[in-house]
Amino acid sequence: MSRLQFEFGCRGLTLAGSLDTAPGVTGLLIVNGGNEIRSGAFSGQSQLAARVAKKGFPVFRFDRRGTGDSEGENRGFRKTTDDIRAAHESFRAVAPQLDRVFAFGNCDAASALMLQSGAGFDGLILSNPWTIEEGSSEIVPQHSAKAIRSRYAAKLKDPKEILRLLKGGVNFRKLTRGVVASLRSTPEPSGLAEDMRRGLEGFAGKVHFVLAGNDRTAQLFESTWDKNDPRIRRCEGAGHSYVEPEHREWLENQILAALRS
Structure with a gap:
């Protein structure tokens, strides 16, 4: 197994790609979201690609137009x-043994795959899909309302925290913001969420949803979706990018299970 760096074309422009080679006939293409580059935050996607390739599945990453080296x-x-x-076409060209290609996207990359009705892939692994319309007044806090409530409940059970409160050692402005965030209601489903739903209805391949339990983006998506959808898997305590070791391992295991399905 090795890592190859190369370039490929898109609408007359040059895009940068990376391939972690492996002999498997099922491959993984990682779609980056926002302004993220193909290595991911703190090289997270690069490391994920290497680990999945070691399990026998080739992995392709790329920089979309206007990001990274593209x-x-x-x-x-x-x-x-x-x-x-x-x-996708470049991946199949450089790994001609492939019979199937799954796509993985986090946040708005997952949304893009849903809007494109699976974009011609054989399977989708959709993480924390973004459902907030551009220009919406909805603000996505760093922590979910559920996580904020749990945090303050734990503090109220700690005698040291109660003593701090009585001695005036608590920032009441910060406390008020936290309470307000914990009570924030869920917005109505956006037009984007409905477009994503309709797009996915036109996809005949395998679909796997992976949601980070402490991520507000995932919480908002789930508020628009059937919570009993058997395709949903949740990682309790995880943040948006699965940065903790146990959460990274959970995500990797979910991806590998999908590729083997």
């Missing part, structure tokens, strides 16, 4: 159809 302008996740299609 040319062009980043026009947002709604306009990534050509980027994803070009990456």
